Amino acid sequence: MTTVEQRIAGPERSGGQGLDHHQEESGNRAIVALLTDPVRGEQVDLVMTSRREADASVDPLSPSIPQDERNEGSDSGGSYEVWAKRGMVRFVRFLDPAGGYGYRVIEQVGENPIADQDPTAVSTKAEELEAAAKSGFSGADMAKPFIEPEHMSYPLAYERIAQLFDSPNAPDIAISPKSFAFGRQPGQHGALDVVQSRAPLIFSGPGVISGETDVICSHVDVTPTLAKLLGLPLIDGKDSSGRTSSERGVRPDVYLKRQDGQVIEDVLDEETGKPERAYILLLDGLSNTELKERLEHDRESIPNLARIIERGVMFRYGVFATFPTITWPSHNALGSGAWCGHHDIVNPTYYLRETRQVVTPQGSIWETGKYLSEEVETLYEALHREYGKWDPATGKGVVTSSLNEPCGRGALHATLERRLLVDGEKLREVARANRADTNPRWKAEGQEQVYRYSGTDIQAVAQSLMLFDSETQPPPVFTFHEFSLTDAVGHDYGPHHEAMLDALVETDKRIGKILSVLDRRGLFESTLFVISADHGMAQTDVALAADPAQAVLDAGIKAVVTSPLIYLLDVEVTLEASADGRTVNVTVLENDTDASGEKPPVVGADIRVIGAHSRVLAEAKTDAFGIAGLPLPVGEDPGSLVVRVEHERSNTRHLRLDGTNVVEDVGRLLYGNLK
Numbered sequence: 001m002t003t004v005e006q007r008i009a010g011p012e013r014s015g016g017q018g019l020d021h022h023q024e025e026s027g028n029r030a031i032v033a034l035l036t037d038p039v040r041g042e043q044v045d046l047v048m049t050s051r052r053e054a055d056a057s058v059d060p061l062s063p064s065i066p067q068d069e070r071n072e073g074s075d076s077g078g079s080y081e082v083w084a085k086r087g088m089v090r091f092v093r094f095l096d097p098a099g100g101y102g103y104r105v106i107e108q109v110g111e112n113p114i115a116d117q118d119p120t121a122v123s124t125k126a127e128e129l130e131a132a133a134k135s136g137f138s139g140a141d142m143a144k145p146f147i148e149p150e151h152m153s154y155p156l157a158y159e160r161i162a163q164l165f166d167s168p169n170a171p172d173i174a175i176s177p178k179s180f181a182f183g184r185q186p187g188q189h190g191a192l193d194v195v196q197s198r199a200p201l202i203f204s205g206p207g208v209i210s211g212e213t214d215v216i217c218s219h220v221d222v223t224p225t226l227a228k229l230l231g232l233p234l235i236d237g238k239d240s241s242g243r244t245s246s247e248r249g250v251r252p253d254v255y256l257k258r259q260d261g262q263v264i265e266d267v268l269d270e271e272t273g274k275p276e277r278a279y280i281l282l283l284d285g286l287s288n289t290e291l292k293e294r295l296e297h298d299r300e301s302i303p304n305l306a307r308i309i310e311r312g313v314m315f316r317y318g319v320f321a322t323f324p325t326i327t328w329p330s331h332n333a334l335g336s337g338a339w340c341g342h343h344d345i346v347n348p349t350y351y352l353r354e355t356r357q358v359v360t361p362q363g364s365i366w367e368t369g370k371y372l373s374e375e376v377e378t379l380y381e382a383l384h385r386e387y388g389k390w391d392p393a394t395g396k397g398v399v400t401s402s403l404n405e406p407c408g409r410g411a412l413h414a415t416l417e418r419r420l421l422v423d424g425e426k427l428r429e430v431a432r433a434n435r436a437d438t439n440p441r442w443k444a445e446g447q448e449q450v451y452r453y454s455g456t457d458i459q460a461v462a463q464s465l466m467l468f469d470s471e472t473q474p475p476p477v478f479t480f481h482e483f484s485l486t487d488a489v490g491h492d493y494g495p496h497h498e499a500m501l502d503a504l505v506e507t508d509k510r511i512g513k514i515l516s517v518l519d520r521r522g523l524f525e526s527t528l529f530v531i532s533a534d535h536g537m538a539q540t541d542v543a544l545a546a547d548p549a550q551a552v553l554d555a556g557i558k559a560v561v562t563s564p565l566i567y568l569l570d571v572e573v574t575l576e577a578s579a580d581g582r583t584v585n586v587t588v589l590e591n592d593t594d595a596s597g598e599k600p601p602v603v604g605a606d607i608r609v610i611g612a613h614s615r616v617l618a619e620a621k622t623d624a625f626g627i628a629g630l631p632l633p634v635g636e637d638p639g640s641l642v643v644r645v646e647h648e649r650s651n652t653r654h655l656r657l658d659g660t661n662v663v664e665d666v667g668r669l670l671y672g673n674l675k
Contacts, residue, residue, distance in 0.1 A: 011166050045191065099250075146179070154197075169344050173565075184542055190564055205312065217320070219333045220261030223337030279529050281532075284482060342373065353567070368416065401421075450492055454488075485507055489502075558649065568651060
């Protein structure tokens with residue numbers, strides 16, 4: 001085995017994410033709390049982390065990994081852990097000589113909880129009901145198709161877990177709740193399982209085949225596929241391993257600055273022509289099984305969607321989203337071709353360690369492109385890189401449009417970035433003319449959120465109609481259009497409620513109006529359509545009102561929790577015992593660096609030296625530099641002494657004088673003799 005073949009590759013950009021030596025105690029406590037809490041523990045499916053040992057190497061308890069396999073120049077001291085009630089698995093990531101990453105399991109206790117990564121599992125409503133029946137729930141009621149983890153799969157699990165921890169914005173620990181155990185709404189998403197990860201995918205128009213395909217792909221594969229179809233050149237960009245083509249010793253082989261996916265070659269067909277533009281119709285939160293069911297039984301009710309799908313290729317098993325499977329991370333993965341751990345919007349809400357602040361792109365809604373990493377480029381930016389931006393003075397360049405779309409950076413027209421190429425007064429007029437499309441049931445049934453989202457969709461459709469019917473500028477070469485009604489109905493009624501048909505009918509009317517303009521302008525036949533969603537959705541047991549990540553706080557562990565992400569608040573402790581064994585010098589710093597790149601000292605931390613029978617032998621407080629000196633009893637065995645470090649804003653530490661942590665064995669606590 002050579003260095004080139006398998007070099008271990010931990011998180012790409014270290015920024016405090018995952019568990020390091022100073023978080024071993026709190027991290028282990030958190031894992032145990034999440035899986036053993038008497039209430040919330042029954043709601044947790046998976047607990048995931050990336051762990052770095054004190055010497056930045058893989059745990060010696062693991063099977064030996066040769067030193068020449070370590071990836072010099074990156075955080076090579078990384079392994080990934082997935083814990084569940086049924087067992088745990090540790091794996092490493094390595095650089096694949098063919099490009100990208102490979103994955104290898106190095107430790108397993110009990111059952112590997114993500115061993116089943118079957119992308120074809122639970123792919124129909126009937127299979128959802130069958131899995132629910134096997135789980136001990138109703139096998140006939142689509143309002144209660146609750147599926148236990150043993151009957152789930154986790155497509156692309158190793159890759160989707162590892163990518164998250166590449167971002168400095170990633171948590172120390174992430175959880176994946178059971179598919180039915182999160183929140184108070186009937187429908188939810190965010191988990192790693194196949195039901196919440198799978199979205200529909202259809203390509204339709206010039207450049208692609210028609211029919212149905214069993215090809216398995218992810219959102220990050222869609223973007224480079226569109227890039228190729230729209231004529232972008234190959235560049236010296238980064239592949240999924242974060243290395244440029246030249247760094248990998250090959251010719252330019254990607255279309256985007258950071259390209260985690262591959263072109264879906266199996267669905268391309270040059271004989272059907274070349275598209276002049278691409279239009280993504282993203283039906284937010286729409287389950288692939290629900291769309292398939294409606295096409296089979298209610299096709300006449302959604303004629304415009306059917307028209308597009310009938311001339312295109314439908315992916316039988318849909319497309320798989322990034323993890324977490326939530327709006328802002330997923331949309332930006334689809335718009336950039338990069339996993340959320342690489343584009344850095346890792347959750348609707350997440351914690352920035354360097355500023356000690358929680359940010360919420362989804363809560364802000366507007367101008368959130370600033371949160372997207374400069375290390376990636378959106379498809380809008382790639383198109384403008386090659387073709388330029390539309391200039392009315394010269395008539396050169398292209399128009400791109402982002403319609404109510406969370407991924408809008410670089411688009412010439414971007415609703416949520418407050419950049420409009422249409423007249424505001426005219427836009428209000430067109431929107432008013434389309435208000436009658438809203439189904440009156442939303443208002444009548446008191447579904448105010450659904451009603452508002454319907455109004456939001458009207459605004460986006462009005463913009464589309466104006467952009468494609470403009471006499472003063474060319475039609476957009478790329479449009480990314482968010483339809484939010486399906487997501488709102490899925491959340492508030494449930495992903496398979498009969499109201500979803502009404503949501504699809506209403507959305508179909510709006511799509512029909514766009515198609516009418518394209519038909520009238522002679523643009524339909526030259527347009528490549530993509531129909532997809534940002535994630536799947538699962539039925540929730542609302543009686544649980546579940547928020548399992550809160551088990552960490554319930555256990556008294558100090559953390560910032562932005563479900564499903566957990567950021568532990570810890571301190572770095574350095575012990576220096578004197579050569580004569582009489583004293584110990586203790587330095588306590590915050591474990592996360594601040595904006596200056598330094599770890600601030602922790603002032604006023606309580607330091608105690610503990611001997612046998614929990615007897616306090618010495619105590620002191622840290623000074624303005626985070627330092628304290630304490631005497632040591634020369635008559636005591638140094639190996640029996642424990643230094644306890646406490647501070648009101650951070651988790652308590654217990655260390656031996658040699659700096660090793662005093663921690664409980666998580667494996668033994670969770671799995672007993674299996675360990």
